[in-house]
Amino acid sequence: MPRTQVAIVGAGPAGLLLSHLLHQVGIRSVVLESRSRAYVEQRVRAGVLEDGTRQILLRCGVGERMARQGLVHEGVNFAFEGSLLHFDFPALTGGHTITVYGQQEVVKDLIRARLEAAGEVWFECEAVAVQGLEDRPRVVYRAPDGSQDALEADFVAGCDGSHGVTRACLPASVRRVYERTYPFAWLGILAEAPPASHELIYVNHPRGFALFSMRSPTLSRNYLQVRADESLDGWPDDRIWEELARRVDRAASLTPGPVREKGLTPLRSLVVEPMQYGRLFLAGDAAHVVPPTGAKGLNLAVCDVVVLARALQDYYRAGDETALRAYTERCLEHVWQAEHFSWWMTSILHRLDDRFEEGMQRAQLRALRRSEAARRYLAENYTGVHTSVRYVEWVPLT
Numbered sequence: 001m002p003r004t005q006v007a008i009v010g011a012g013p014a015g016l017l018l019s020h021l022l023h024q025v026g027i028r029s030v031v032l033e034s035r036s037r038a039y040v041e042q043r044v045r046a047g048v049l050e051d052g053t054r055q056i057l058l059r060c061g062v063g064e065r066m067a068r069q070g071l072v073h074e075g076v077n078f079a080f081e082g083s084l085l086h087f088d089f090p091a092l093t094g095g096h097t098i099t100v101y102g103q104q105e106v107v108k109d110l111i112r113a114r115l116e117a118a119g120e121v122w123f124e125c126e127a128v129a130v131q132g133l134e135d136r137p138r139v140v141y142r143a144p145d146g147s148q149d150a151l152e153a154d155f156v157a158g159c160d161g162s163h164g165v166t167r168a169c170l171p172a173s174v175r176r177v178y179e180r181t182y183p184f185a186w187l188g189i190l191a192e193a194p195p196a197s198h199e200l201i202y203v204n205h206p207r208g209f210a211l212f213s214m215r216s217p218t219l220s221r222n223y224l225q226v227r228a229d230e231s232l233d234g235w236p237d238d239r240i241w242e243e244l245a246r247r248v249d250r251a252a253s254l255t256p257g258p259v260r261e262k263g264l265t266p267l268r269s270l271v272v273e274p275m276q277y278g279r280l281f282l283a284g285d286a287a288h289v290v291p292p293t294g295a296k297g298l299n300l301a302v303c304d305v306v307v308l309a310r311a312l313q314d315y316y317r318a319g320d321e322t323a324l325r326a327y328t329e330r331c332l333e334h335v336w337q338a339e340h341f342s343w344w345m346t347s348i349l350h351r352l353d354d355r356f357e358e359g360m361q362r363a364q365l366r367a368l369r370r371s372e373a374a375r376r377y378l379a380e381n382y383t384g385v386h387t388s389v390r391y392v393e394w395v396p397l398t
């Protein structure tokens with residue numbers, strides 16, 4: 001039976017970054033990924049990096065391409081009640097910004113770093129079970145040829161997302177799941193068209209929420225709030241562009257272009273407690289899901305694995321399990337903070353079809369317009385002052 005120190009299930013940003021951080025402190029790991037390398041490198045996901053996430057990627061030596069190609073933004077905009085409100089992040093946070101850089105690009109950079117360091121990333125190896133969690137953990141997986149084998153390890157890190165196998169390995173007697181499902185979804189497009197603005201625009205409109213963002217100066221990434229049971233069949237490209245133009249109104253000028261990708265994203269919030277059991281530790285979407293309104297998913301995954309890497313380093317260097325035992329407690333600080341911010345952003349920007357909630361929404365939006373303290377709350381949370389920025393110094397400087 002093959003053996004390593006840490007078996008990592010999932011080659012998304014969480015699993016790959018954890019493997020990279022462990023390698024830097026001399027801890028062996030193997031990453032098992034059910035999909036092919038081409039698939040995970042082309043899978044388009046969120047692309048807003050908190051300032052702490054940007055600094056962490058630079059410190060650990062995988063941020064060179066991000067520094068060259070990423071789009072640094074010093075703020076975002078809210079469009080509501082016929083006007084545009086700008087949030088000046090550096091002024092409100094003491095210098096912090098955000099960087100727009102696609103998640104798939106982060107994944108490419110991490111895969112390249114792991115393979116250049118002779119790291120073991122086993123693509124097309126699907127984890128089907130995790131056994132022996134209390135003493136001798138092993139990940140049972142299906143190899144590319146269809147045969148079944150097992151990888152033995154000291155610890156298992158579940159970084160396989162919200163539909164992976166590791167979350168279900170927490171016994172039902174200890175697993176608690178807190179979840180909220182929202183009554184709407186996002187219809188998103190990636191289009192060969194210039195962005196509506198050089199910064200993100202969040203729109204609160206009577207017809208529903210819209211978001212105008214970008215992946216590059218020539219690729220726009222735009223979203224529309226639609227019903228939760230919406231079908232893409234009812235949304236040809238022309239209708240999408242027409243609706244985007246209605247919702248952005250006079251806040252920006254749209255230039256339609258060919259739609260490269262189109263998809264529907266249901267919105268939900270979810271937290272699993274505890275994030276560990278025996279020698280299994282969950283990280284990223286395997287442990288929590290946030291609505292994309294607050295741009296927190298990737299950034300939370302980074303926070304989790306930095307905490308876990310630090311705890312594993314303590315264990316292997318000094319035999320100290322204190323940080324491992326405290327993993328859930330430490331992570332839940334940043335998880336619930338980000339869950340609240342994502343819920344708050346979702347509640348103030350989407351059409352709610354509830355007169356009382358709409359009144360509360362207007363009051364909060366107007367408070368943002370008149371109160372610097374309210375704008376500072378948004379800016380600090382958006383840039384990661386209360387999440388990833390706190391963990392930058394935990395990462396060894398390469």
